Amino acid sequence: MTRFLTDFRVPLSMLLTIVVSIVCLYVIYGGFFYLIQRWIVFPGTRMPILNGIAEKFPGLEEMWIQTSSGQVEAWYLPPSGKNADERIPVAIFAHGNAEQIDTCITYVQELTKYGLGILLVEYPGFGRSQGEPSQHALTETFTQAYDYLIGRPEVDSTRVILIGRSLGGGVMCALAGQRPSAALILLSTFTSVRSFSTRYGLPGFLSKDPFDNLSVVKDYDGPILILHGTEDSVVPFEHSELLYSAAKSGTFTSFPGGHIGLPWNMIWDSSAEFLKREGILNRRAN
Secondary structure, X not given: OHHHHHHOOOOHHHHHHHHHHHHXXXXXXXXXXXXXXXXXXXXXXXXXXXXXXXXXXXXXXXXEEEEOOEEEEEEEXXXXXXXXXXXXXXXXXXXXXXXXXXXXXXXXXXXXXXXOEEEEEOOOOOOOOOOOOOHXXXXXXXXXXXXXXXXXXXXEEEEEEEEEEOHHHXXXXXHHOOOOOOEEEEEOOOOOHHHHHHHHOOOHHHOOOOXXXXXXXXXXXXXXXXXXXXXXXXXXXXXXXXXXHHOOOEEEEEEOOOOOOOOHHHHHHHHHHHHHHOOOOOOOOO
């Protein structure tokens, strides 16, 4: 037996060849992921362009935000039942990575019944908007949109709420690091893009767009509402638990369900109650 094992020894040169081959394959794999990662993170760029949705919502204002990479579309919805001389709270909404403002306006417009004005901002390269999506491009776009919004005469600049769903939570966290806000609402949001790298067996530093939400939440001084479905298989529930643990002033609400097909009435009711408790939304708002 001993002689058999001795004869079976692999030559050192062969071992080195195997190790070098594995390392080379891993480097090629990592390089391939590095090149295609935005194709994975921003699938909405490949969605068909939808038209004719905006005209179905009376009072909706269509506008274009000028960025360094081109024009990006945004829609503004005024609150329902607003007094003409009343300055209003407003919410900026950022959608998920496989959505467009056209596909999410149906559920987002429900927020107007609580007395909120809503600004939906498209992502560069999505729908009819120019440019290419990246963390830098999205942060620039939403910062420009924020500056436009607080310049509207009816807007109360001290009551700007940032609401993000999934990837949109990362966009809103990035904006929260650039501009002041009254509250931050994160729905089905992850701790960072880097945290998903282990799914692909890759180091986090390869992420071009890290969206480090956990760091932003740790430093955010305002109230944060975190909502997440207990059966979410896209962004695990544990991500929101970690975000909640890191928040200085956090509220955590879970709901049955996954990443899509969400119970929007429950989500918006919870959001409205949170904003009322924080004194941002009028308690008489429906």
